Amino acid sequence: MSTAHRVLRRAPRRRDRRGRGLRGMMFPVTTPAFRTRAERFDAKVLEALEPIESRWGPELTELDLAVDDVPAVDRTSPDDVVWGQGVLADARVPLAQLVPAGVDQSGMPTRARIVLYRRPLEARARDGEDLADLVHEVLVEQVAEYLNIEPDAVDGGD
Numbered sequence: 001m002s003t004a005h006r007v008l009r010r011a012p013r014r015r016d017r018r019g020r021g022l023r024g025m026m027f028p029v030t031t032p033a034f035r036t037r038a039e040r041f042d043a044k045v046l047e048a049l050e051p052i053e054s055r056w057g058p059e060l061t062e063l064d065l066a067v068d069d070v071p072a073v074d075r076t077s078p079d080d081v082v083w084g085q086g087v088l089a090d091a092r093v094p095l096a097q098l099v100p101a102g103v104d105q106s107g108m109p110t111r112a113r114i115v116l117y118r119r120p121l122e123a124r125a126r127d128g129e130d131l132a133d134l135v136h137e138v139l140v141e142q143v144a145e146y147l148n149i150e151p152d153a154v155d156g157g158d
Contacts, residue, residue, distance in 0.1 A: 041118050041131075042067060048136040052143055052154060059147055062101070064113035071097065071117050088141060093120050096138045098145050114142045 035043070045067060053060060071087065071094045086098040094117055101112040116138060125131035144151040 037122070038067075038069075038118065040128075041122065041135075044128075044132050044135050045116060045139070048132060048139050051156075052139060055156070056143065056147065056154065060143070062111055063143075063146055064111050066113055066115045067118055068115050069117070070119050071115075086145070088138060088145075090124065093124070095120055095124070095134075096142050098142050112146060114139070114146070 045065070049065065086100065087094045088096045088098075096117060097115045099110075099113050099115060102110055104110050116135065121134055121138065122131060125134050140151050140155045144154045147154065
């Protein structure tokens with residue numbers, strides 16, 4: 001004797017179940033609106049670095065540039081936050097850090113680098129133009145500290 005079980009299968013769910021059209025990208029890949037906030041910030045950093053690099057390129061060959069979302073905190077307490085060495089802060093908010101060349105934990109030599117903190121810089125700026133100016137100012141200050149010269153000399157004045 002055999003028993004037959006009836007198998008009920010649901011119809012496959014439609015991708016457009018509420019009639020809103022196909023799901024997908026809102027903007028074509030080739031448009032600037034497609035880029036993420038981090039990608040737009042990276043573009044502003046490269047744009048701000050261009051005039052500095054064209055003037056001081058040979059002196060900056062041993063310097064790397066990095067972007068991080070937020071800084072790492074070495075130690076904190078309710079009254080005081082202690083940032084690492086070389087941090088450029090505005091009203092106790094770190095904006096960038098110059099990390100000198102040295103040796104890492106595995107004994108390998110490291111190059112000097114400037115680390116820009118994206119989220120604090122974006123929070124300080126009112127709009128895109130203000131952010132570009134702020135990024136430029138921070139880069140000028142960090143490059144001046146690296147070269148051990150005045151920021152005015154880095155920015156074009158002698």
